[in-house]
Amino acid sequence: MAGEVVFNTGMVGYPETLTDPSYTGQILVLTYPLIGNYGMPAFHSSGGLHPNYESPAGTIRGLIVADYSNNYQHWNEETSLSHWLYKQRIPALSGIDTRRLTRHLRDKGSMLGKIILDGKEPEWYDPNKEHLVRQISRPEIQTFGDGKRVLFLDCGTKENIIRELTIRNLQVIRVPFDYDISQMEYDGLLVSNGPGDPAMCTETIQRVQLAYQNERPVMGICLGHQIMALAAGASTYKMKFGHRGQNQPVLNHLSQQAFVSSQNHGYAVDIDHLPKDWKTLYTNLNDQTIEGIIHESGRFFSVQFHPEAAPGPVDTSFIFNDFAKLLEGQ
């Protein structure tokens, strides 16, 4: 199996991580050495979503850990991680010095890699050259919950974003990344997270540009944030090794309040070309990269991090409240 090798520094939440569509095309290295401790939770479908998971299937191309726990123990587990990976046809390695590998990725940057099984060597595979969103965005339109209508451009979303919206009494209408939204009735637009290079998502960028022309609120998360920035006129760039973990500190420039956030991205927004009517909303306290932008109207904003957590800290879930409040005003 071949893909782009990236590392994540979170210490919990491998079931959520392994089913996060943003990892499409990537071989994931987990820096926390002990993995598999609590098995994998029960898988079932409930109203079109999959509790305990972020998508119906494993999204990574391979998994690399230091010390896999052969025995797992949890009241909510259904099967072992190993068995789950087997059923998902995802190869995994244990017993690897993942710290050494991580430091290598940190120094040299994310790179392509392959896991060779039974001597069968696959071709190199670079997910950044693919329009991954097109490959994984679900074609069907789905509706969840009731309330103000959120048009949801699904670029490969984590299901928890949908859950966070519906528990706030919003209706989510999930449409594909390139859906023609011009004729849609909605109160607000959300552009989801997803994998790959945002600049490839030209269809989605166009949809968002269109949305900027009316008054209805637009919110973006992760890839959605990058797409919104591109739609506004900024550019994006590939980071050396990205931010993947649950301890990324972000500072809100309006309130000067800092938050610990969950992140998973390899591209970032460059605000040099961001029009004057947009402001930086959040920056990363470690490396000062852009973590969020907001239009001066207050109606369009986006965050690079994951307010829906899953996995990770839930400190920024208030962002969904803010969005819901904006929609109430519609």
Place this chain on the structure above:
Amino acid sequence: MIQYKKVLILGSAALKIGEAGEFDYSGSQAIKALKEEGIFTILINPNIATIQTSSDLADQVYFLPVTPPFIRQVIEKERPDGLLLSFGGQTALNAGVALYENGTLTEFDVQVLGTPVETVMDTEDRNRFTQRLNEIEVKTARSATATDWQAARSIAVEIGFPVMIRVAYALGGLGSGVCHNQTELEERVKSALAHAPQVLVEEYLGGWKEIEYEIVRDASDNCIAVCNMENFDPVGIHTGESIVVAPSQTLNNHEYHKLRAIGLQVIRHLGVVGECNIQYALDPKSEDYRVIEVNARLSRSSALASKATGYPLAFVAAKLALGYTLPELKNAVTGSTSAFFEPALDYVVVKIPRWDLRKFRRVSKRIGSGMKSVGEVMAIGRHFEEALQKALRMLGTGARGLTANPQLEVQDISSELQAPTENRIFAIMQAFERGFSITEINNLSRIDQWFLHKLKKVHDITKQLELFRKAELPGDLLLRAKQAGFSDTQLALLTGQKAEAIRKLRHGLNIHPKIRQIDTMAGEYPAETNYLYLSYNADQHDLPMPQEKHILILGSGAYHIGSSVEFDWCAVNAVRSLRRAGLPTIILNYNPETVSTDYDESDMLIFDEISEEIIIELQNMIPLGGVLLSMGGQIPNNLAIPLAKAGLPILGTPAEQIDRAENRSIFSTLLDELGIGQPVWGRLDSPTQALKFAGKVGYPVLVRPSYVLSGAAMSVASNAEELEKYLERAVEISGDHPTVISKFYTNAKEIEYDGVAKNGEIVVYAISEHVENAGVHSGDATLVFPPQRLYLETMRRVRQIAGQIAKALQITGPFNIQFIAKNNEVMVIECNLRASRSFPFVSKILGINFIDIAAKVMLGLPFERPGKDQFDINCVGVKAPQFSFTRLEGADPVLGVEMASTGEVGCFGDDFDEAFIKALIAVGYRFPFKSVLLSTGPIESKAELLEPLLKVLNGHVKIYATGGTAKFLTENGFNAEKVAWPLDDTHPSAVDIIRERKVDLVINIPKSFQKEELTNGYLIRRAAVDFGVMLITNRQIAMRLFEALSRGVLDRLQIKSSAEYD
């Protein structure tokens, strides 16, 4: 941000169970943080062995009791504008709350920095706490408070038994416990209410998981959870008694972040500013939880979390108290990223408590909701088994890891698993051996199955290893074993080989541990600090190994009775001297409660085992210019011979000379050759020989078994019957396990000599005397420096002998000799060629840093000969022991030849009386007292006590006395009320009046040295401890106390800083 100019910091006083070295670490960091801001810092802490009381830290140090009256006087004198309460444990917090409540802080306009006092009170008062958490709908265990036993009963009946009893304002869960029925409830509640105003009766959550978070919040409401930890042991076992693992292992994302979010919510609601700890119980079968408690201060857990993550919690908390916000501060480890973040670990940390219960007689060995451990160790590994097995060895209790411990056999596995002692984990390993299933062990112990599976893995590897008895281990099995944390010695024992052979095999296969760096970011950012550990689960060193020669300083290891913060002071001072001289240093230590394990104290901090295996591996990685092993107490000192044999460059006194001092026979012969007196002794192979020897030299005799079966240790026998009984019960004497018996001297003085020599020539020395007569362990004795009651001739002789021994052993470095003196005859009892417990004490009283000189001498660096000695100082220092008997259920609180104290204080005075009284107050005595119970033992002690007693007591103090003492007092004109012995069925008995708190002070002088039986004396002493009544069990202490009081010492206790005694 308000600019503070002068800030007062309260320390935690003597180390005690529940309040140990962690507060030296947090206080020291706070002082560093304040000094960086140019703030004038004042410290009150009578713990003279700490690093925080060193002259190079705080601007002004007061070696005074941390009690409201003394603090008030310091405030009045120094007029600080700020006060830090959260760095000195429960002692400082309680004192601060009292000063707030009595208006002192308002009166002198002193601002409490950081967490407000009202918040502290919200967390300390159980009713307020529950109410505050109810306000935000956070669950606490169902509970209610009671101030009397009847109320407690009705609450318990409502909640339903079993219930948990907790005591307000108590450190380390003192007096807490589970009650299964009304009888247990009555006993516990009544005893608890003797110490505290209220108890909490709480829903019992035994068997739930116990999870902790360390949370930091700034005044601008930025809030982070720096570390989470999971207890290996379930709720019901105090977290200080539990094996603790960081980060949590069995929680999924939802549980981890749910509890984290609740923590942030609670801490915001309470308004903590700085650092705090929140503990939860988590149902192992659902997401149901309860908040157990919040400690709104730095704690044992925060010290552990700091060392586990590399996040300097105390330092940051101090900055936040001054008004900084988290985003303004930098992550000190990376130097580039923000302090507002949560460390990501890429390793696992295991903490194990260190108990010392075998030092006590009659003590209950069960571990539970009250704390009994005296120290702890922390191990870091890339695998759980690796960290756990390291930690077990670090304890220094003889364990080789999880397996290869035949000496740790548990008799009844099931009962050990259900009602654990410190040996529970070994019982689990034995259970595997006997075929118990994981489920069965889980049912009995309630330890999560994930942990049990990991233990089982070690059991399985052990079984495979045992197949290779006397045969060469296959390389892959050896590697697997090393990765699971087996030591070479452990492998050797399991395979019937020598450790050297395993090492050779391993080196032949090129299996070595690699150095790993703790960077707080799991490799995401490079670290600037050299905070390191070793792991066999690594392919590559994290950093290039230095080319220049480093000096390796061995730390003290786990604190236990007899080896504590004083050795950290020695190690840290040695490192500081070397660094000032420009020498690169490495510290090797594994005790998370220490300053030496702060990564900025040395050029490289290696947080790992202090063992031959690890040190040899280090030598293979880093060029070592020398190993300094005389600073950390006995643990490193014991490595002198093996390390020298392995070719390591030992600094100072040569290893073979260390062996000459340590080996009883060789040393004794040396003393004979030098014509130096020593108590007659013999090394005996059989009980018959022992009895014959004792008959010849005369009783009492001191028995020192070299191999102990029942856990009993040294003892004094007053007659043949006692000796016989002791030998029968406790000792297996044979040619392989000989016993040392020596003549035991009564009514003799005991003297300590601390010195530093160079090539056998004395460079600096200090002689101190014990207040107590010989027979009290030197660690439990009250030490006076300079001596006040020694003949000049005795001192001259002591000096002379020390000079002879230094010369004969070619001492270079620190050493300590213990003497006894009777009528000017001076005898040597013991000699240690290393720094001793009293080094910080004499260094600070004398104003000469013995360790600084010793370090320079050992490295051959230039040093200054001190220009003064003990005859030039104008003050007296008294070092007094701190006992923790209250926590050691059932233990006989009496002094003997085994050390029992857990800490010490050292106070200055213009004369002995003043220093002595201050020291007594600092360890918990309260003066004046209104009533006293006298039970003074043999007639000579009665007579001796009489004169000073007369002056203090008569007319001012109500006297109660037992049988003989009452008669003696009445005959001598005292008005004493007679009370019955507790074992007689007459009332009121001595115990009755203690329980009713009719007495403030109990003086009970035991008659015999044997303390095994349930005697009247034991019952009286234990009652005093259990009901919080002051207790004195030593005649000399009682006399010196009464003399001092009769001379009006209480009216002239000076508030002077250490600098003012210069």
